[in-house]
Amino acid sequence: MERELVVTGVGGQGIQLLAKTLALAATREGRHAMLSADYGGEMRGGPSKASVVIGDRPLRALPVLASAWSAIVVHHRFSEPALARLRPGGPAILNLPLVAPASLPAMTTYGVDAGAVAKSVEAPQAIGFVLLGAYNAVTRLVDPASLVAAMQELLPPYRKQHAAANARALAAGAAVLDGPGADLTEVSR
Amino acid sequence: MTLELLEGSEAIATSAIAAGCRFFAGYPMSPFTGLLENMSRQLPAAGGVCLNAESEIEGVNMTLGAAAAGARAATGSCGQGIALMQEAIAEAALNETPFVVFNMARNQQDYFQATRGGGWGDYRTITLAPKDVPEAVEHAQLAFHLADKHRAPVIFYGDPLLAQTRIGVSVRPLDFGPLPPKDWALDGTGGGTGRSRQVWTWAMGKATDPGPGPDRHWRAIAEKFAAIDAIETRSEQAHVEDAETLVVAFGSAAKFVEYVVEELRADGHRIGWFRPVTLWPFPGGALAAATAGVRRVLVFELNAGQMLDDVRIHAADRSAVRFIGGVSIAESGLAYGDLMDAPVIRDRILTACSEGGRS
Amino acid sequence: MTVIDTSQPPSEPARKVADFRPSLLLGEHSLCPGCGEPVALRVLLEVLQELDIVQRTIGVVGHGCYGSFVRIMDVDVLQCLHGRAPACATGIKRVRPDCAVFTMQGDGDMANEGLQEVLHAAARGEKITCVLLNNGVFGDTGGQLTAATVLGQRTKTSLEGRDAETHGYPIPVADLVAGLRGAAYVARGAVSTAGAVAQTKRMLRRAFETQLAGAGFSLVEILTMCPTGWFVPASEGPGYLGDSMEQAYPLGELTTWRH
Incomplete structure (x- = not known):
């Protein structure tokens, strides 16, 4: 089974790091992962999109996804092309209040006020990790410990001091949605 | 088999080095730049050299020199920069210097450039076109093998998707079979022996040991490419x-x-x-x-x-x-x-x- | 110090220097009478022998009359593309750092087609020795204007003589290279007189010594006669060189590296 995730939003929201963390976590678990990044020249403010595919066998998915099972919508701006490819019924994590709760009627949506959650655990820069934690709580694509390990591995030496806050953000995001995740065990690996 | 999550450029660089590439020279140009940066990061630790050449023309000629001295060597660019390298690619085809040219192209508009040759003379360039990163890892090594097997430059035709997609891959040295010894390579030891070596498109040899000269040499080159045509299609x-x-x-x-x-x-x-x-x-x-x-x-x-x-x-x-x-x-x-x-x-x-x- | 005993006649009678042929020369050159390039080749090969580096030397030869020397020099040689010798030599040296690597290029090769190659190699401090045989014309194609042709020189593409208004000014390659920090030894010699040949040989020796010491880039520009390209009789070549090229390109060491 291959599972596809598209992450869409605005540059500077941590989208690329979030996607890379999930892909690396799956890789470290010995599974097949693919990460395609798509962002403009701007470091911040422009469109930012990433897609992650995870599977237990060599992947069939294309680097430009024909369709996707799930989404993390970090910002409504620039999101239309990515969301148009979602297959109905899959899970979508919406970053409230930047993304309207009713914006993806065909999907099983989960709203998370990632900004507030991040602040509540004193990790205000880590909204991407809150959303990733929430996403993984719903989808159970990887072991939560793998996410923490991958996040730590990806931090450059000059950002190592953020590791603890990022780990809190992942856990806090998961805590928000740990309940509903139980309903989705059939889509887990 | 442990998979590593590598960006295509890094996977290709890692694979080329696993194949024994020890010299790389290139000039930054998107989406080739990632390969150049990875080579620059990885080659010194492998005992090799990577030069950020001052121009594509110098990059390919440095590569030709390193290859003529017997090293597994490569250069690269995208189609626009490879246009500048065509003279040296033709020269290498005609003086039989094997190296690899990584065309991390922006699109598929370099097909004619790769397959028709852009320099002068009767030659072709073996061109590998991988479809995804795992195959690119294989081709990065196969390219060196084919170059050494036939003493000819080989083009690896990549693209932005191969350069920039990150995917779990395993890179290890691949064995494509035995190769002839590089007894033609310049190592400096021929001086004063009366049997000093020469790498020369005109192949006229030394006064005491004449070579075939351009007529016979270039006919032999044409025959060599006809032979490659017969056996290396994939x-x-x-x-x-x-x-x-x-x-x-x-x-x-x-x-x-x-x-x-x-x-x-x-x-x-x-x-x-x-x-x-x-x-x-x-x-x-x-x-x-x-x-x-x-x-x-x-x-x-x-x-x-x-x-x-x-x-x-x-x-x-x-x-x-x-x-x-x-x-x-x-x-x-x-x-x-x-x-x-x-x-x-x-x-x-x-x-x-x-x-x-x-x- | 060796004291020569003059109380007895020498065991062998004197011979002309010209009768000697370095063993690295495999045959006669095929260039015009009065050409200066074979003289430069000869002193270059003598230096390789005297430094005992013949069996670890690789030459990279460009395109000009001297290109035919690849047939008569008993040295491992890459005959490369026009102008690109310093780039090829860079690749060779980087993968064979224990070899002495030199280029042989004319002014058409180095000052016209490949000026950026030599400048970049010098700036990188590439541990190679570039030899520029500067006769101020394209000899191989029959005497046309190069970037190093001196003002007033008549060529087949400057029939009334090079004038700055039309053709601009000649490029002093050694001076350009000497301005770069990576250049450890830069000198300009000539082969127009016995004294100049001896001086040029010393320059080549120092250039190779600089390379072998790993001190950086070295270049020797050698002014050579091209009576055919200059449209003067062969016997007048050396004198003509002194009157024209040497006036524009003063001889001497421009950059010296100290041990």
Whole structure:
């Protein structure tokens, strides 16, 4: 089974790091992962999109996804092309209040006020990790410990001091949605 | 087999070094830059040298020098920069210096450049066109093997998707079989022995030991490339046996075509695909056989129709050949445009199939 | 110090220097009478022998009359593209750092087609020795204007003589290279007189010593006669060189590296 995730939003929201963390976590678990990044020249403010595919066998998915099972919508701006490819019924994590709760009627949506959650655990820069934690709580694509390990591995030496806050953000995001995740065990690996 | 999550450029660099590449020189140009940066990061630790050359022309000539001295050496750019390297690529083909040119191209518009040669003289360049990062890892090593096997420059034809996609891959040295010794390489030890070595396009030899000279040498080179044409073609195909429609594509585009054809197949269409893995030598014999029983041959490539020429030359019935590709470039000019997309390709195939009956 | 005993006649009678042929020369050159390039080749090969580096030397030869020397020099040689010798030599040296690597290029090769190659190699401090045989014309194609042709020189593409208004000014390659920090030894010699040949040989020796010491890039520009390209009798070549090229390109060491 291959599972596809598209992450869409605005540059500077941590989208690329979030996607890379999930892909690396799956890789470290010995599974097949693919990460395609798509962002403009701007470091911040422009469109930012990433897609992650995870599977237990060599992947069939294309680097430009024909369709996707799930989404993390970090910002409504620039999101239309990515969301148009979602297959109905899959899970979508919406970053409230930047993304309207009713914006993806065909999907099983989960709203998370990632900004507030991040602040509540004193990790205000880590909204991407809150959303990733929430996403993984719903989808159970990887072991939560793998996410923490991958996040730590990806931090450059000059950002190592953020590791603890990022780990809190992942856990806090998961805590928000740990309940509903139980309903989705059939889509887990 | 442990997988590492590597960006294509890093996977290709790692693989080239695993193949023994010890010299690399290039000039930054997107999307080739990632390969250059990775080589620059990794080669010194492997005991090699990577130079950020001051120009593409210097980069390729440095590479030619390193290769003439016997090292496994490579350069690269994208098509625009490789245009500047053509003189040296032709020179290497004619003076028989083996190295690898990584064309991390922006699109598929370099097919003619890769397969027709842009320099002077009767030569071709063996060109490998991997369809995805795992195959690129294999081709990065195969390219050095073929270069050394035939003492000729080899082009690795990549693209932005191969350069920038991150995927779990395993890179380890691959064994493609034995190679002849590099007893022709310049190592400096020939001086004063009366048997000093010479690497020279004109092959006139030394006064005391004359070489074949340009006439015999260049005829031998032409014969060598004819021999390569006969033995080094590589291709892949599927569902050819009962196909009414065959779609031909190379590189990343072939991966997309394969994906779409498998979907159409599942929907009941009698359709197959064919992929030249070597663009030169073009697998003409295999294509002729694969097209023998089909009603239409569709060519999909992201250019105005370049491989199309080779398909027309080799298809069993050239009147069955239709072009469904086209020029498609991202706004940045640095990557593929909207045409490199499975739904778009599906539409084009179905439209072509509806012209003249259901597939 | 060796004291030569002059109380007895020498055991062998004197011979002309010209009768000697370095063993590294495999045959006669085929260039015009009065050409200066074979003289430069000869002193270059003598230096390789005297430094005892013959069996670890690789030459990279460009395109000009001297290109035919690849047939008569008993040295491992890459005959490269026009102008690109310093780039090829860079690749060779980087993968064979224990070899002495030199280029042989004319002014058409180095000052016209390949000026950026030599400047970049010098700036990188590439541990190679570039030898520029500067005769101020394209000799191989029959005497046309190069970027190093001196003002007033008549060529087949400057029939009335090079004038700055039309053709601009000649490029002093050694001076350009000497301005770069990576250049450890830069000198300009000539082969027009016995004294100049001896001086040029010392320059070549120092250039190779600089390379072998790993001190950086070295270049020796050698002014050579081209009576055919200059449209003067062969016997007048050396004098003509002194009156024309040497006036524009003063001889001497421009950059010296100290041990």
